[in-house]
Amino acid sequence: MRQMELGIYLWYYNFMEDNLKLANIRHTLAHLLAQAVKAEHPNAKLTLGPAIDNGFYYDVDFGSTKLSDDDLPKLEKIMRQNLSNWKEFTNKELSPEDALEYFKDNEYKTELINEIRDRDEKITLYTCDGFTDLCRGGHATNPNKEIKMDSFKLDRVAGAYWRGNENNKMLTRIYGLAFSTKDELDSYINQQEEAQKRDHRKLGKELELFTIIEEIGGGLPLFYPNGAIMRREIENFITDVQEKRGFMPIWIPHITKGKLYEISGHLDKYDAMYTPMTIDEGEKYYLKPMNCPHFMMLYKTLPHSYRDLPVRYVSTTTNYRYEKSGELSGLTRVRSLTQDDCHVFCEPTKIHDEIKVMLEMISELYKTFGFEDFYVRISLRDSQNKSNYLGNDDVWDRAENALREIVKSTGWNYKEAEDEAAFYGPKLDFMFKDALGREWQLSTIQLDFNLPEKFELDYTNDAGEKVRPVVIHRAMLGSTERFMGIMIEHFAGKFPTWLSPIQVAIIPVRENHEEESLKIQEELRASGIRCEIYTGNDSLGKRIHKANKFNTPYVIVFGDKEMSSGVLTIESRNGKMEGVSKYEFIEKITKEIKEKTLN
């Protein structure tokens, strides 16, 4: 906040005030819930009930009673009935002894009281509407005025170990949602429902994009044709974006001798690597978790002069990293991640130019996918503590200034973050907000003053001396898998035509329409359009349903009318098109695919 201006400061102050007020309301609602629980289940033992991000919860020991989501409406009704009586909290401080006496039948509160005593803190009880609980405070001042009757809702029941420790007893957690207004609550609920509908794991199955197979392993998705085509479209797009700017593809194997990671230093430091494999000859081989060392070695095999620099190598290749199985999730957290990896080897004076080209490419990527809401985080070294970073001041200053200047010149939102650089160089991270407002890290650009040292890379400068190049790492997608996961949810499975695995479906009404339909399919395919035809014994309705199930952008139902008139009727996401000639349609869709139109 050092350089925060007054306007920002006031905004920040109000923001925090509002947040505090809402947190107090949520905490108050946890008390209100506890009161309702005790009214219904006098023997239930209350434990802890805090405010959380979207509301509140209370963990309760119901003994042998099992609570389900069906029990929530009744508890909610009691809460609403009681709320009008919740005018004001009173509180009093108790001695540890009195507190322990007061909660003597509740081993959970007893444990908490003992801990508070051990920490030498005050023990307080808070009471409202005759209901008392052990509490540190932080409530609504006038609950029945501040809490709107329709701005909260009990959400669901879940299991939770006492204090999160699996060796402890399993309690029942009741979750409630709470916001300042009904509108905010509704909008949150809608967003949650929408997120569930868009869940890429659900859509991945429905659209036959990918699957995870127990016998092969968690975090190792396999892609059906629909998903494999989409991967390829995305990766080919990246290839085009790169190669038209002079980036050159290379190919590297997925394994290497340990020697490579000894040189790079990863063998000691990198902990997401799979254990080595051995072969007859006793050599240890590793599955690569990253590509940098392979790129460095390839550069090193050829002599380089300042005349040939920059060398811009790219490779879209799969890496394998160990992630705990509990942390795996669909495509967004995987063990097999395919990176659109790039390493540029350049003169230190050319950092600015190279970063500029990279931002151009990232801009083209985001524009093409309609990713409009993003900001750049510029991660710099700690200006007070430079000794933790490798490389000399001159190169760091030049690099940091280059990053800052170029990002500023784009007009994009950005944040500077001191002491967030890697020890080997400053970096840019791109944070993207999807259609539901969730934040994801995508692209990254990192300067590296370290690997060129480790691998003793050089080039001959214009004075004929051998000097070190700077390395710039860059990934635009991050990983194909993660990008696809985010993209599936962003588009809710309704992809632009160029990305759609099936772009056009043709449905002949009856058998006598099939021959002509096949001809149309052939012509569309000859124009490079992915077109399927749905014939067979199924009813027309079933076949239309099949085309719609895959969100096919264009569906042509071909019957008597189309046969005799020679023009098509086409259902698209933007409505029905009638009386369109085959050639008009091919022209329209070809243009759309070529221009990668968002529709």
Next chain:
Amino acid sequence: MRQMELGIYLWYYNFMEDNLKLANIRHTLAHLLAQAVKAEHPNAKLTLGPAIDNGFYYDVDFGSTKLSDDDLPKLEKIMRQNLSNWKEFTNKELSPEDALEYFKDNEYKTELINEIRDRDEKITLYTCDGFTDLCRGGHATNPNKEIKMDSFKLDRVAGAYWRGNENNKMLTRIYGLAFSTKDELDSYINQQEEAQKRDHRKLGKELELFTIIEEIGGGLPLFYPNGAIMRREIENFITDVQEKRGFMPIWIPHITKGKLYEISGHLDKYDAMYTPMTIDEGEKYYLKPMNCPHFMMLYKTLPHSYRDLPVRYVSTTTNYRYEKSGELSGLTRVRSLTQDDCHVFCEPTKIHDEIKVMLEMISELYKTFGFEDFYVRISLRDSQNKSNYLGNDDVWDRAENALREIVKSTGWNYKEAEDEAAFYGPKLDFMFKDALGREWQLSTIQLDFNLPEKFELDYTNDAGEKVRPVVIHRAMLGSTERFMGIMIEHFAGKFPTWLSPIQVAIIPVRENHEEESLKIQEELRASGIRCEIYTGNDSLGKRIHKANKFNTPYVIVFGDKEMSSGVLTIESRNGKMEGVSKYEFIEKITKEIKEKTLN
């Protein structure tokens, strides 16, 4: 030979006769060499001297004397001088005792004689021109008439352990080349020289296609941009050939739990697998050496009806197989092999149709690459011993007949090979002869009645019953790496334009020609042509040399004349083109690339 007709039999008889005659000549030359060796080095100990494929050799123990290639002309001269005296061999049989006495100073011959005695065979000495050697016979009847003075040549000196055992003494092996005529000898030598020039390991370095890096590992080539572009062109071509016929891409990870290979049975039987990797959770993971089990599992995750069959899945993906380091060679024997793998799941009645489509594709591949000289080996089960093969007679007969019929209908050369099928089904292997007449195995098509059982695959047939599909494996290239190795040698590094990493090089004569040259480059690139421009301080000659070094199909030297006239002068492999307009050139080369012309 059971069904061999008389014509064929006579041809075969003559062929064997000729071969025998040449073998006798070669063996005789080994004696002639031995005589020359003894004349020059009376203390040298002769050991063994057989005829071989391209001539003969003799292994000699020269004691402390070191022989080099420089010593060969003199020995050769002695051989030629003596040859006129080599009129006829005489021979006599000796008792073991006499033979041992005769060779008492030669421990090698002594060892041989003892073995012959132990086998109860005759011990014979053969003599010609006063030179006698231990020998079983098999010589030219009239050496000085049958052996043409200019049809043999001493080739080189190499080391060889006595009887090939590395625990024995290292001897000196003198190789000689020998054919029936001088023409045959010359043509063999030329072919060897050509093979050396075309060696893909040599060209791979010169053309900056690929490299093998010690710290990463043998058999794990890395591809420079030139090689990576070529890989991609080949793989994209295969993708096109497949997808226009309805084959669908899938994507699979490179690792799997061991469970998958337990089901497939590979874990017990397949010995080229790397040892497993483990992760925190104790599960063992394997790097895949083949793709079949992944394909099977993906098929299994979806329900299938006869209506959706055939399912034709393809994936170009890298496998890892352990090969001994001594057996690795450039791209043709690697540990990382990228297969253009395909598995078709079909009804048993559709085998014929599916194989037909595959042969069409293979034909398109070979035609495109100009691979004209090949034959198909049809590997069938042993008709006398069917019990060694899995699956019932009906399916085998249908499959074998289908293979036979379709191959016959293509008009291609083929051989039937009984008892060469895999236990799980019959197969077709494609044997290709390259420009130097060397034979390589490329494509393969294999029927599989086994994996569908192991994985319990099914589909619903038209009677509503769950039945097993047939699986057809297929690879066209075999592996991208191997195919590239063969292709580099076949084309001797002068690739057709569509495959050339750099298709056009522009060389501005002076600085004032650079701007216009850049414009031409831009236009060529916009038309999808890979075009480099060579500016800089180097002389015109040096820059032209650089373009030629990479065998660039078209080189444009752009100077005053071109600038003022607006037309181009282009050097190509087929000669110089003068006065060509930019647009004519773009049209010509675009057509050539699109049609994949062999030039």
